[in-house]
Amino acid sequence: MTPVTMIEGALRDALPAAAFRDLEPRYLEEPRGRYKGEGGFLIAPASTEEVSQAVKIAYEAGVPVVPYGGGTGLVGGQIAGEGVQPLILSLERMNKVRGVYPEENVLVAEAGCILQDLHGVADGVDRLFPLSIAAKGSARIGGNLATNAGGLNVLRYGNARDLCLGLEVVMPNGDIWNGLTRLRKDNTGYDLRNLMIGSEGSLGVITAAALKLFPKPAHEGTALFVVPSPEAALGLLAMTRAHVGEQISAFEIMHRQGWDFLAETMPQVRLPYAEPPEWCVLCDIGLGRGLDPAEALEALFAEAFEADLVTDGLIAQSEQQRIDLWNIRENIPEANRLIGSVSSHDISVPLSLIPEFIRRGNAAMAEIGDMRVNAFGHLGDGNLHYNIFPAQGKSRDDYEDKRSAVKKGVHDLVYELGGSVSAEHGIGRLKVKDLEVYGDPVKLASLRAIKQALDPKGIMNPGAVLAAS
Amino acid sequence: MTPVTMIEGALRDALPAAAFRDLEPRYLEEPRGRYKGEGGFLIAPASTEEVSQAVKIAYEAGVPVVPYGGGTGLVGGQIAGEGVQPLILSLERMNKVRGVYPEENVLVAEAGCILQDLHGVADGVDRLFPLSIAAKGSARIGGNLATNAGGLNVLRYGNARDLCLGLEVVMPNGDIWNGLTRLRKDNTGYDLRNLMIGSEGSLGVITAAALKLFPKPAHEGTALFVVPSPEAALGLLAMTRAHVGEQISAFEIMHRQGWDFLAETMPQVRLPYAEPPEWCVLCDIGLGRGLDPAEALEALFAEAFEADLVTDGLIAQSEQQRIDLWNIRENIPEANRLIGSVSSHDISVPLSLIPEFIRRGNAAMAEIGDMRVNAFGHLGDGNLHYNIFPAQGKSRDDYEDKRSAVKKGVHDLVYELGGSVSAEHGIGRLKVKDLEVYGDPVKLASLRAIKQALDPKGIMNPGAVLAAS
Known part of the structure; x- marks a missing residue:
């Protein structure tokens, strides 16, 4: 080139x-x-x-x-x-909010707007823009859309794709596609919007987007439930749905490994149990008028305890307690970084197969060597961050010779269970080979044909998603 | 060919x-x-x-x-x-349900399954499959997905696109793409699924789909609100959102023209007012445990009445009353058919511009000739069925010379307001020219390039969506 x-x-x-x-x-x-x-x-x-x-x-x-x-x-x-x-x-200088339409629950923003700033804009008109990821303070909405970002609230509100009504895109030849519609329904031709979302800059440059806003839940509640197993966590999810329907905003599973990493690397993070629970779930619900989330969570806890789905738990009684509980979950990625992983995996499998994935994955890792596994993440979406770490006292460099076996072990299992080796982070350059190995060949051929059709010179982010031709 | x-x-x-x-x-x-x-x-x-x-x-x-x-x-x-x-x-013989996964809220069905039968399958595991259109008794899910069907519950649950997790598709060359995943998150490459959904059979044949199920709302309520104007209907929508958040399942506007057509052609349909209201809204809400929808609707009515957003109303007190109220809305398309339209339009505009569209559209129609306008539909989605009928005593044949002016008048206005000339019905063959005239040229060029890339011989449903090459 x-x-x-x-x-x-x-x-x-x-x-x-x-x-x-x-x-x-x-x-x-x-x-x-x-x-x-x-x-x-x-x-x-x-x-x-x-x-x-x-x-x-x-x-x-x-x-x-x-x-x-x-x-x-x-x-x-x-x-x-x-x-x-x-x-x-x-896109950093394209950071204007072009319009806010509270009566339509729509926000139109340029690609360079920082995600967290958009939360503030929505808040200013008493609305919610629910996309929330760890990097929200520096991530920009154009990148969030280009990678179809996920995060904490996908269970209730969907991923970036689901939060976008319209796009403005500069195509590979420099033409501007004005698809910046605020429409909820528009069936005029193939879905170019969703093709651009998740294409990781390899089919064009997103310059602006019309985004969905939501009414803020009138009352929010948070609980930490100690569960005896991943199976029980799934049972608790079903029970929570029976109690509050779609009003579960987040349902995150954590293994004690993450808590141990926090204690080791970030002692300032407050942990509510001296002896960390083997498995626990952090659950947010947001209810409409006339309902008390603490009461709803207590009723849920009582029924789940009776059914042996939870063994202990904490229901936040103040905003500070909610923040403290979320601090645990939100600091786990940083603790992981400080420990230094052998290999990190952003996988999804059909929801009901999560326990099998954890059981078989852990067994496979134990066969490869002495390593620590931190499995945590968005259980409600069937999406785990399944990260493998050196044994205590060893470093990631000691595992150079095992990394490819670890990756293969995880990915083969994901594939066997009908899952995805990139649930929310995308392909980028890291997983181009994985897509070639694990992707459906007919899909791959179609993606290549689409890339060739829209970017015949192959100039847009070459080597991302698909190998550069 | x-x-x-x-x-x-x-x-x-x-x-x-x-x-x-x-x-x-x-x-x-x-x-x-x-x-x-x-x-x-x-x-x-x-x-x-x-x-x-x-x-x-x-x-x-x-x-x-x-x-x-x-x-x-x-x-x-x-x-x-x-x-x-x-x-x-x-696809009529491909009508098997391949799997039901209530613990995942997923149903896997072949393309030939009748939509209403899938409602029954979901109901059998105490779940909801919310896609609901007038033709549900004969429409098949493959066609619903190929056309990205909308219908009554889009406001809450999204259109067909939003209800699909995975697809199995036979591509134009006969290859089978196995994308029948039950995953909630999968960021492995371009979004081929959404490209197929809404492509109206012109990029491949959908043979099976993994579909999202939902918990059934614990309690459902229905109200008919008489509103003084479309503006008031929008105000009522915002107020309803403030009361029950996303738990509005349907929010349909009706003009008295539809009631008059019902009285004229289908006298068996029970109408609750001797003098039909000029404008009214039919609203469904579905709430979780611990809330009484009738109470919620009464509180909403009281506040809306105080704010002059409603002038009269009925809250269904029984399942039969709910059915009777919905019978009005659901029989309007048949009454329209019996009257015989000059021209029918399935349009959307940004939600806040609906009143302007109705005002200016009606004025434009009055300039063209003596006609009756029946505007009704999915107000919550900004989607109106805006249908134009002969004056009383005349037939559609008397308007042959006006049809193109009617179409142009409606479509020009839609275009000016940033709307869509096909909100939920698709392009098919009827609107290929409209897409060429009103579609963004950069989008059109991209759609043609995609068609050429995936179907180089142009054999798949030639002439649908795009003109046959």
Whole structure:
């Protein structure tokens, strides 16, 4: 591919001076440190028109374009491949909220808006924008959509895909698709919106989106339930549904390994049990008027205790207690990072097979070597973060020779159970090979045909999702 | 294109005798009588493998394939174009439920299952499958997905797209894509599922789907609210949301024209007011445990009355009263049919612009001629059925010369307001030109490129969605 140096002059002619920024190291790094960019040329356009002009120039010359949001992706989708000198197209200056329509429950925002800022905008009109991920303070909505982000509230509100009504996209040839509709229903042709969502910048650059807002639940409640097993956790989920229907906002499972990691690396995080429970569930419910969530959670606890689905539990009695309980869950990824994993997995299986996955996965890992397993995550979605760590006193470097066996063990099991090796993080560059090995071949052939049809020169984020051709 | 007669022999060799059925007239007709097929060859395979074999044979020979579900589509997507002798591929024998997973809230069904039968299957495990359309007694789920059907409960549960987790599809070359996952989260590559949903059989044949089930609301309530205007109806929607959050299952607006048509054509339908209200709203709510919907609706009525958003109303006190109220709404399409429209429109606009659309649309129609307008439908989704009828004593034939002006008047206004000329019925063959005129040109170019990429010979339902090439 043509290196970006060939079009720097044309870009400087076409865009205002403010669009050019220094290529600081952060644009070439990603959170897990597995990919490192080898340079490129950074622009930060301020408008869709400027994005379009820049992409047109790259398209004409055949220069690769890597769209860059908040840089928080966990699969290397934001870092160009080896030897590639791309145009790095940061959306950071496209951070305007174009419109708020509380009477329609709609917000129209540019791609560079920080996720947490959008929470604030929604809050300002007494609405909820429910997409919530650990990186919400720096992740940008364009990247959230490009990767179809998941997070804590998928169970109730869906993933990023489900929260988007319309998109504005600069296509690989620089044309602007104006699909920024605020419509709830629109059956006019193939679903280009959902094709762009989750394409990880490899089919175009998302520049703006119309997003769904929701009424805020009148009353929210949080409980930590100690459960005897993952099976019991599933039983508790079904019972919770019977009690409050779809009004479960989050249903997260945690293994004691995560608590042990917290105690080891982040002693400032308050843990409510001296002896951490083997398994527990953190459950949020949000109810409408006329109902008291603490009462609802108490009734649930009583019935679940009777049915041997829970053995102990805590119902938050104040906002501070809710925060403390969520602090446990939300700090587990950081504790994991501090310990340093041998291999991390973002998997999903059909919900009812979660206990089997954990049982067989743990057995397979034990056969490979002496390792610690931290399984936690979005049980309500059938989505676990299944992360493998060195034994106490050892480091990840001691396991270099085991990493591929670990990955294969996990992925083979996921595949056998009809699951996904990337539930919410996407393919990026990290899992391109996995998609080739585990993906349905007919699907793969279709994806390649679509990529070729929409991006015939292969300039959009080459090597992400599909191997560069 | 090659006529199907060229491959009849090969099909007879490849498929069992039971796959061949007489081409009864119903396969060549559609509900509104605007399209009439000119023949073809009918097969009704019993398995995905048989569908695959048949499509492979058609693909090799370049014979057009028209997938056929329940035949209830309203835009002619199920009827081949002029002069085309297609392979008509009915899914009617693929009507098995492959699995029910109440603990996962999932149902896996073949494409030929009748929608209403799936309601029964869900009910049998105390769950809800919420997709509900007027034609539910004969529509098949494969067709519902191929057209991304909407209906009454989109406001709460989403359209067909939102209710589908996985698909099995026979691609245009006969290959089988096994995407029949029961996963809630799967970010492995582009969203082929949503590309197939809503493609109206022009990118492949859906043979099975994994569908989402929901907990049944513990208590359901129905009210008919008389509102002074469409603006007030929107205010009432917002107030209802503030009262019960997302637990509004349906929110339908009706104009008195529909009631007058009912009185004229279907006097057996019970109407609760001697003098029909100018505008009214039919609202369903479904609440969880511990709440009484009648009480909730009474509290809503009191507050709305105080705010001048409603002037009168009825809260159903029994299941029979609920049925009677819904009978009004559900019989309006049949009454419309009996009157005979000049032109029917399935439009959506941003929710807050519905009143403006009605005001300006009615004014535009009055300028064209003396006509009756029946505006009704899914207000909660911003989706109206805006249908234009002859003046009393005249027939639709008297308006032949006005039809195109009516269509243009409605569509221009929809376009100006950022709406859609096909909110839920799809493009089919009826609206191919409209898509060309009103569709975003960059989107259109992308759709054509996708069609060409996945169906290079153009055999799948040629002329549906996009003009045949």
